[in-house]
Amino acid sequence: MALTNSLRRWASYRKTVRALNSLDERGLNDLGINRGDIAAVARSQAERI
Secondary structure (H helix, E strand, O other), rough: OOOHHHHHHHHHHHHHHHHHHOOOHHHHHHHOOOOHHHHHHHHHHHOOO
16 A cells, blocks of 8 residues: 555655646746746645645
């Protein structure tokens, strides 16, 4: 069960990173995110799972 949860969190992290990296600076600014904050935002999202 722990392995499954870890894999889900990792997949969520990677999906979020890809999605945010695909945005241009304007899109990130609209969300209030700096490019340097993407990893932290993705980690925070993944921990919710």
